[in-house]
Amino acid sequence: MTKLQDQREKHWEAFVGRCQACRACELSESRQNVVVWRGGIRAPLVILGEGPGADEDRLGLPFVGRSGKLLDQLLTSFGFDAGDYHIANIVKCRPPGNRVPTEEEARACRPLLKEQLRLVRPTVYLLMGATAHRYFMGSSTGITQARGIWTESNNCHILPTFHPAYVLRDPSKRTFLWQDIAAVRQKLEELDLIEKLKA
Ligand code: URA
Numbered sequence: 001m002t003k004l005q006d007q008r009e010k011h012w013e014a015f016v017g018r019c020q021a022c023r024a025c026e027l028s029e030s031r032q033n034v035v036v037w038r039g040g041i042r043a044p045l046v047i048l049g050e051g052p053g054a055d056e057d058r059l060g061l062p063f064v065g066r067s068g069k070l071l072d073q074l075l076t077s078f079g080f081d082a083g084d085y086h087i088a089n090i091v092k093c094r095p096p097g098n099r100v101p102t103e104e105e106a107r108a109c110r111p112l113l114k115e116q117l118r119l120v121r122p123t124v125y126l127l128m129g130a131t132a133h134r135y136f137m138g139s140s141t142g143i144t145q146a147r148g149i150w151t152e153s154n155n156c157h158i159l160p161t162f163h164p165a166y167v168l169r170d171p172s173k174r175t176f177l178w179q180d181i182a183a184v185r186q187k188l189e190e191l192d193l194i195e196k197l198k199a
Contacts, residue, residue, distance in 0.1 A: 008119075012041045015115055019092055025108035027093035027101075033060035034092050037116070043086040044193035045184065046122040047071070049163065050090055050131040051101050057094035062087045067164035071128075074164075074177065078185045079197045086120045088113070090135045106135040123156055123193055126184050129163025148180055150187075157187055 001009075019034045028034075035052040038061045047063075055065035063071050075085065091101040091109045101109075127133045130143040137158070139146065146160045161180035167173045188194040 008042060012119060015112075015119060018115075019112055022092070022112060024111075025093075025105045027091060027095060027105055030096050031093040032057045035060055035062050035089060035094070036092060037086055037088045038062055038064075038082075039086040040083040041086070041120065043084060043120055044122055044188055044191075045080075045085040045124045045126065046117065046120060047085055047087045047126045047128060048090065048132045048136060049087070049128045052089060052092070052094040053098050054094070062089050063164075066168060070164040070168060074181050078181050080185070080194075084188070084194055086122065088116060090132055100131055101135075103135075123191060124184060124187055125156060125158040126180070127158065127160040129161075129166065132163075133160040147176060148183070150183075157191075159184060159187075 016036055019036050022028060022034065033052075033056075035056045039047075049063060049067075052062060053065050053067075055068075056062055062068070071087075090106050090113070092112065093109075095101050095105065125136070127136050133139060133141075133143050133146055137146075137151070137160070143160060143162060147162055149160070151158045159180055162173050162177050164177065167177050185194070185197075189196050
């Protein structure tokens, strides 16, 4: 391990410690685990969801339930390795009963998310679902209109898409999620941030 990698890991561990100690909102009172990330700690792609569900809360990892299985299938079929992406959520603690996080909860979690993104330094973002889109972009445009349309901001490329849970409920939306993950792959290849897939 290089000195730089070693330093990065130390910063990351300190950050995770701050997440685990966080009491910035009421979600901390009912959580089992603070759900910070899975994937690389430095990655060109950040995949952002809404917030942990019951499985994620129990295991301390994002997207490990049904939605996560679908997401993983997609990422694997598009040739992504775990080091290519970093998966996180708008809030790190489970909203009781899987409700949508409130604006106050999202706001309370934002400093940690900002710090996380500063450490991970992604170039491409995939925002999964209406909540990630609304809170990350500060946009009131519905996800059906927003999905599949790239935005550029501070040299980053941001793509909203449907949440896998929505696609599981309405399989007619599957192709949109497929198209958007393909577009993310293509963007990363164009930017030379991921190895091109061999034909
Ligand atoms: N849904 C989300 O938005 N995030 C998770 O981590 C799991 C399900």
